[in-house]
Amino acid sequence: MADTAGEKKEYWRWQENCWIDETKDWRAAKIITAGIDVGSVSSQAVICADGELYGFNSMRTGNNSPDSAKNAISGVLEKSGMKLEDVHYVVGTGYGRVNVPFAHKAITEIACHARGANYMGGNAVRTILDMGGQDCKAIHCDEKGKVTNFLMNDKCAAGTGRGMEVISDLMQIPIAELGARSFDVDEEPNAVSSVCVVFAKSEALGLLKAGYSKNKVVAAYCQAMAERVVSLLERIGVEKEFFITGGIAKNPGVVKRIEKLLGIQAVQTQYDSQIAGALGAALFGYTLMQKQGAPAKAA
Amino acid sequence: MIANYGYKDGSGEYYISIDTDKCIACTAGRTCLTACPKGMFEIITDDYDDEVAAVKQSFRRSLAFDCTGCKPAGGYSSLPCMTACTPGAIKHSW
Numbered sequence: 001m002a003d004t005a006g007e008k009k010e011y012w013r014w015q016e017n018c019w020i021d022e023t024k025d026w027r028a029a030k031i032i033t034a035g036i037d038v039g040s041v042s043s044q045a046v047i048c049a050d051g052e053l054y055g056f057n058s059m060r061t062g063n064n065s066p067d068s069a070k071n072a073i074s075g076v077l078e079k080s081g082m083k084l085e086d087v088h089y090v091v092g093t094g095y096g097r098v099n100v101p102f103a104h105k106a107i108t109e110i111a112c113h114a115r116g117a118n119y120m121g122g123n124a125v126r127t128i129l130d131m132g133g134q135d136c137k138a139i140h141c142d143e144k145g146k147v148t149n150f151l152m153n154d155k156c157a158a159g160t161g162r163g164m165e166v167i168s169d170l171m172q173i174p175i176a177e178l179g180a181r182s183f184d185v186d187e188e189p190n191a192v193s194s195v196c197v198v199f200a201k202s203e204a205l206g207l208l209k210a211g212y213s214k215n216k217v218v219a220a221y222c223q224a225m226a227e228r229v230v231s232l233l234e235r236i237g238v239e240k241e242f243f244i245t246g247g248i249a250k251n252p253g254v255v256k257r258i259e260k261l262l263g264i265q266a267v268q269t270q271y272d273s274q275i276a277g278a279l280g281a282a283l284f285g286y287t288l289m290q291k292q293g294a295p296a297k298a299a
Numbered sequence: 300m301i302a303n304y305g306y307k308d309g310s311g312e313y314y315i316s317i318d319t320d321k322c323i324a325c326t327a328g329r330t331c332l333t334a335c336p337k338g339m340f341e342i343i344t345d346d347y348d349d350e351v352a353a354v355k356q357s358f359r360r361s362l363a364f365d366c367t368g369c370k371p372a373g374g375y376s377s378l379p380c381m382t383a384c385t386p387g388a389i390k391h392s393w
Contacts, residue, residue, distance in 0.1 A: 111346035140301075146347065151303030151314060155360045196309070232307065235314070235392075 012165035012175050013060075014042075014247060017272060018075045020055030026082055029054075031289045033089045035112065035281025036069045036103060038096030041133025041161050042247065044278035045072035047080070047087065051286040053119070055080050056275045061133075065096030069103075089289045091281035095134075107284050109277045110137060110150045113245050116280030118145025121243040121267040129233060129258070130276070131248035133161040138233045145280070149236050161247045163197040164254075167221050170201055171214045182219040182253030189216050191224035200224065218253065226257035233262070241267045249273035300345075304354035305362045305392070313362040314392040315380075319351040321388035334383030337365050352388070366391070 026032060029049035037044045039061060046056040057075035061068045069092065077084060084102060092100030093112040100106070109130070117128045123143045130137040135154030141147050168175040189212070192203045200221065207217045225248070244266045248254050250273060259265050271279075305314035331340045331352050339358045345351055358365050369375045381389050 107346050147300050149301040149303070151305075153306050155306035155308055235307075235312065236301075236303070 009172075011168045011172055014175050016057075016059040017274075018055075018057040018059075018079055019272075020047075020076065020080045021053065024049060024052070024054055026054055026080060026086070031089075031286060032082075032087050033091070033282045033285030033289060034073060034087045035278040035283070035285060036073060036090060036092050036097075036100045037094040037109065037112065037275075037278035037281060038065050038068050038072075038092065038100060039094045039109075039133050039277070040135070041165075042274060043068040043072040043094075043096075044275050045069075045076050046275050046278035046282045047076055047082070048279070048282040048286055051283060053271070053279060053282075056272065056278065058272060058274050061096070065099035066101050068096065069100040073102075089285040091285040091288075093277050093281040104285070105288065107281060110139060110152065111147055112277045112280030112284065113137065114139050114141040114147045114150075114280065115145040115283050116276035116278070117141070117243045117245055118143075119279060119283060120245075120269045120271045120273075120276060121241060124241045125243045125267060126239040127233070127237075127242045129229060129242070129244045129246075131160060131229060131244065131246040131254075133247070136160055136229055136232055138229075138236050140236055140239065145283075151232065151236055153232055160197075163200070163225065164221075164248060164251065166197055166201055167204065167218065170204060171218055173214060173218065176250075178218055179222070179251040179253035179255075181215045182222045183256075185213070185216045185219050189220040189223070191227050192217075192220045193224075222251070222253035223257050225254050226261055230258055230261045238262055238264065240264060243267045243269075245273050245276035247274050300347075302345075302351075302353065303392075304359050306360055308363075310363065312392050313366075315354050315362060315366075316390040316392065317352055317354075318388045318390075319345065319349060321386040322351045322384075323349050325352075325386060325388075327383060327385040330383040331380050331389060334379040336368065336379065339365060340380065363393075 035046045043061045044058045055076045090103045092103035092106045097106040113130045128139040137152040140149035300319045303314045343353045
């Protein structure tokens with residue numbers, strides 16, 4: 001689409017989001033912890049007050065992990081009137097976890113997503129699919145959110161958020177509309193055959209030339225993505241309850257197709273699926289603070 | 300915990316699984332570290348503060364190639380890492 005005034009529209013650009021729980025007063029909390037998830041595509045900062053979600057900020061990762069971490073937490077701090085010094089413990093996670101300058105500890109996103117999913121989806125959640133920006137993880141956890149089995153695929157971008165962004169731009173359809181548009185087809189197409197996002201892109205162009213509508217191409221891509229992540233899940237097995245985290249969890253075109261392939265429904269949540277890692281990190285921080293006793297200050 | 304290191308691509312699935320529950324109290328003296336000709340294993344402190352073996356990050360995307368020398372075509376009848384790991388914590392998916 002075009003561009004009016006020579007400015008190209010960024011169809012892939014998803015909605016950044018900053019929220020705080022207005023019903024809570026962070027000043028009344030004994031322990032305030034933060035989790036910072038610096039991913040390859042998005043960064044999130046979550047603040048927990050006494051182990052309960054208080055606020056979060058979700059934004060696009062820049063080209064510098066420390067700056068992304070600072071920007072992410074600045075948004076939620078400003079909105080709440082809090083200062084970094086008010087946060088007792090900060091845990092970094094995600095691809096850039098070792099580059100969070102004010103973090104006390106770094107924990108892998110695998111453990112943090114499991115912990116976050118346990119909070120968001122309830123302690124009956126046993127299988128988690130994290131569809132991240134540039135990788136995909138299948139995780140099993142116990143009733144406390146402790147990881148019991150995991151695998152990840154970060155070798156290629158097919159089946160990830162970045163892959164969906166590429167298709168969004170290619171089809172010139174805003175990324176938030178892709179899911180709904182994928183159901184607006186006369187018949188469900190076969191999945192695009194390629195497992196690589198680069199080849200999937202050329203295959204999608206081929207389908208357009210063969211007369212497929214844009215919606216049908218998107219449906220074929222959503223189906224391919226679903227099949228790809230389900231094959232990953234099948235390697236560790238799927239136990240109820242099943243929960244999806246990451247940005248793709250907001251795409252019903254992929255989620256519904258995953259559910260159909262697995263024959264089970266994913267647990268619904270009131271929370272933003274993208275904050276699971278940062279939320280888990282903040283909860284880890286809370287547990288560590290409880291063990292340590294006296295509150296510290298942010299590093 | 301079962302930790303799967305590796306990937307799936309168009310040619311197949313290549314994962315090395317480490318059962319950390321068997322690995323924590325290693326009775327084999329961490330011989331996996333020296334048994335692998337490529338030195339692919341390291342001891343890490345995981346997210347739950349347990350010291351366990353893991354596949355080094357630099358090898359996780361190239362297992363199909365890095366492990367080739369130890370597969371039957373490379374002259375081995377059993378994998379050195381699995382043989383060295385007497386608790387049976389290490390497994391290959393291919």
